[in-house]
Amino acid sequence: MTQSENGNGLVLAEKYYSQYGSRARELKAAGRKVIGYLTALGPVEIMTAAGVVSLRLKGNVSEAITKGDAYMETIVCPFVRNVFDAAVKGRYDFLDGMVLPHQCDSIDRTDDVWSDTLKLPYWHFLNVPHVTDEPSVEFMKDILRIFIQTLEEFTGEKITDEAIARAVTAHNENRRFMRELYALRITDPPLISGAEMMKVLVAAMSLPVDESSALIKGVTDEIKHREMPPSTEQGRRIMLVGDQVDDVAIIEAIEGAGGRLVMDDLSIGSKMYWNDVDATPDPIQGIAERYLRKLKLPTTFVGTGNNYQETLEARFGHMKQYIEEFKVDGVILFVYKFCDPYGFEVPAIRNFIESAGTPVLYLEDEYSISTLARLKTRIEAFLEMIA
Amino acid sequence: MERYYAGIDIGSTMTKAVIVGETIVASVIGPTGPEHRKLADKVMEKALNQAGLRFEDVTYIVSTGYGRVNVPFADRQVTEITCHAKGLHSLLPTVKTIIDIGGQDSKGIKIDGGKVTSFVMNDKCAAGTGRFLEVIAETLGVPLEKLGEVSLSAESPAAISNTCTVFAEHEVINKLSTGEKITNLVAGVHDAVATRVYALVKKLNVEPDIAITGGGAKNVGLVKALEGKFGCALLVPPEPLITGALGAALVGKERYEHALGSGQTLTRSGQGLQEARLFS
Numbered sequence: 001m002t003q004s005e006n007g008n009g010l011v012l013a014e015k016y017y018s019q020y021g022s023r024a025r026e027l028k029a030a031g032r033k034v035i036g037y038l039t040a041l042g043p044v045e046i047m048t049a050a051g052v053v054s055l056r057l058k059g060n061v062s063e064a065i066t067k068g069d070a071y072m073e074t075i076v077c078p079f080v081r082n083v084f085d086a087a088v089k090g091r092y093d094f095l096d097g098m099v100l101p102h103q104c105d106s107i108d109r110t111d112d113v114w115s116d117t118l119k120l121p122y123w124h125f126l127n128v129p130h131v132t133d134e135p136s137v138e139f140m141k142d143i144l145r146i147f148i149q150t151l152e153e154f155t156g157e158k159i160t161d162e163a164i165a166r167a168v169t170a171h172n173e174n175r176r177f178m179r180e181l182y183a184l185r186i187t188d189p190p191l192i193s194g195a196e197m198m199k200v201l202v203a204a205m206s207l208p209v210d211e212s213s214a215l216i217k218g219v220t221d222e223i224k225h226r227e228m229p230p231s232t233e234q235g236r237r238i239m240l241v242g243d244q245v246d247d248v249a250i251i252e253a254i255e256g257a258g259g260r261l262v263m264d265d266l267s268i269g270s271k272m273y274w275n276d277v278d279a280t281p282d283p284i285q286g287i288a289e290r291y292l293r294k295l296k297l298p299t300t301f302v303g304t305g306n307n308y309q310e311t312l313e314a315r316f317g318h319m320k321q322y323i324e325e326f327k328v329d330g331v332i333l334f335v336y337k338f339c340d341p342y343g344f345e346v347p348a349i350r351n352f353i354e355s356a357g358t359p360v361l362y363l364e365d366e367y368s369i370s371t372l373a374r375l376k377t378r379i380e381a382f383l384e385m386i387a
Numbered sequence: 388m389e390r391y392y393a394g395i396d397i398g399s400t401m402t403k404a405v406i407v408g409e410t411i412v413a414s415v416i417g418p419t420g421p422e423h424r425k426l427a428d429k430v431m432e433k434a435l436n437q438a439g440l441r442f443e444d445v446t447y448i449v450s451t452g453y454g455r456v457n458v459p460f461a462d463r464q465v466t467e468i469t470c471h472a473k474g475l476h477s478l479l480p481t482v483k484t485i486i487d488i489g490g491q492d493s494k495g496i497k498i499d500g501g502k503v504t505s506f507v508m509n510d511k512c513a514a515g516t517g518r519f520l521e522v523i524a525e526t527l528g529v530p531l532e533k534l535g536e537v538s539l540s541a542e543s544p545a546a547i548s549n550t551c552t553v554f555a556e557h558e559v560i561n562k563l564s565t566g567e568k569i570t571n572l573v574a575g576v577h578d579a580v581a582t583r584v585y586a587l588v589k590k591l592n593v594e595p596d597i598a599i600t601g602g603g604a605k606n607v608g609l610v611k612a613l614e615g616k617f618g619c620a621l622l623v624p625p626e627p628l629i630t631g632a633l634g635a636a637l638v639g640k641e642r643y644e645h646a647l648g649s650g651q652t653l654t655r656s657g658q659g660l661q662e663a664r665l666f667s
Contacts, residue, residue: 359505377453378508381468385503 009218016203041101097122194261394635397454400490413438474634476501488603495588515583538608541574581612
């Protein structure tokens with residue numbers, strides 16, 4: 001089924017990265033149903049349990065938006081616009097349906113534009129709440145049940161609790177494999193470059209969970225015995241923080257200037273893989289809690305501390321742990337233009353990390369490589385500053 | 388034997404070259420502009436002539452500025468942020484905050500002993516940069532280098548509320564047609580740029596002394612407007628355009644001497660003095 005067991009993990013990751021969605025397209029041709037989704041809030045356990053192929057959608061930073069803007073206002077965030085443009089141009093024409101979770105207003109308020117334009121057989125808006133108290137967890141469980149019901153109607157198959165429990169186990173294992181791969185970045189130099197890692201992360205989110213796990217394991221087995229040449233000029237170790245950064249361009253800018261991307265807090269990276277679903281008697285309980293409370297997204301967070309400092313620890317304390325564990329020298333905070341949720345958090349994150357002694361570079365930009373040149377000067381200056 | 392180090396700073400509008408030995412032995416400023424894009428080598432040649440040196444006499448060359456990667460004869464590229472800090476510190480050692488207003492961007496740099504501790508940059512839009520002043524100067528028919536002087540005789544600066552260059556230009560034209568004096572308009576435009584730059588730089592923890600560099604530093608009206616915003620006098624180096632190139636030369640010197648100290652000799656790239664591979 002997969003070819004990653006014969007030492008070609010990185011080659012396979014490169015293939016699925018550069019031909020994004022190609023495996024889902026093949027599976028569709030073989031008779032499977034493919035559901036696309038946006039953001040880290042897509043409940044993959046439920047889609048896996050439903051027997052559909054889930055594909056997290058991405059855009060293409062090298063491609064200008066040429067068709068999407070005819071339907072969608074330019075005040076919508078550049079990431080959402082770019083993915084929508086790709087969909088309008090037919091890049092995901094093999095999809096049977098989509099699920100849009102309510103991460104932010106750019107998604108919530110464009111749901112009808114997506115559904116009316118793409119006219120797919122299956123459509124679902126997953127109304128994820130934005131507060132995390134007990135009533136909200138109950139609400140989250142309810143909307144997950146509604147989601148299950150719509151999928152059952154669409155596929156004509158019952159989604160059993162047992163199937164969901166099995167999917168939970170499979171996805172938790174997938175996350176553990178990815179964390180094991182991340183651990184190979186702790187050494188200096190790291191055994192896997194930031195650009196290679198990005199390709200693995202992107203490839204992994206385009207595959208059914210079993211194939212994704214096989215790919216990750218394949219890459220880990222391939223690189224764990226790598227002999228890295230001792231570096232002559234010590235590269236600074238960087239952590240990248242942001243939402244869906246899903247292209248190597250900015251990472252190549254960092255690594256091309258001598259930096260080393262050793263860790264991330266991205267929504268396709270550690271945010272996805274650091275939090276498992278607890279196996280609860282009602283499997284929906286564990287899923288609701290994971291997506292609502294464990295995922296550290298700026299849209300689904302309510303302060304839990306007794307004071308501001310404790311709240312900051314609850315929201316960003318994990319970044320401090322990453323900095324320590326992965327020996328990070330500098331943090332690059334990358335936010336897309338018009339991204340309110342992440343934009344609101346910038347001063348707090350910056351202050352929190354800098355006051356703990358790690359310099360932060362804040363970049364705000366398009367979801368496009370057309371503006372990369374001006375970012376490069378900032379990245380290089382930042383690396384010179386922390387050298 | 389005295390060693391010589393050269394720095395070349397290719398900005399969006401001007402190319403600057405500085406050669407240092409024990410002191411500054413040459414400094415040359417030439418245009419980068421569309422028809423001069425390939426003239427980095429000529430600016431360098433002029434600097435060599437000024438110093439009475441041959442190309443081979445220079446020990447190490449560092450390029451900086453947004454065209455830094457395109458200089459074939461440079462031995463290393465370093466960003467203008469690092470170079471401005473280094474260059475300015477050598478001229479005005481008490482400075483802790485630098486405001487640089489160039490043709491295409493503006494930036495604020497916090498320094499501690501010549502080392503950058505943080506920085507901010509605006510290069511997304513023309514407002515707050517030299518380009519904005521160029522556009523307005525042309526609209527008003529005032530030569531760019533006279534803008535500062537003209538604004539000093541303003542009675543009451545006109546309020547320019549738009550921060551976008553294109554809209555601000557419309558606003559200026561409108562006010563001109565309703566009889567607003569050119570002096571007041573120019574002063575208003577300086578105020579608008581100063582507001583923009585102040586908003587950018589105050590994101591840093593601004594500490595005095597504050598210095599201003601780049602083409603913007605040559606405009607007395609703009610400097611005065613900025614002084615009003617920051618509430619203190621700004622220091623202006625004798626030639627505010629060359630701090631980046633000077634810093635580049637000094638970074639080269641430091642690197643070379645550091646390497647010597649650890650028993651290594653940095654070698655030149657071996658590239659001759661050729662045309663810049665700019666914007667190909």
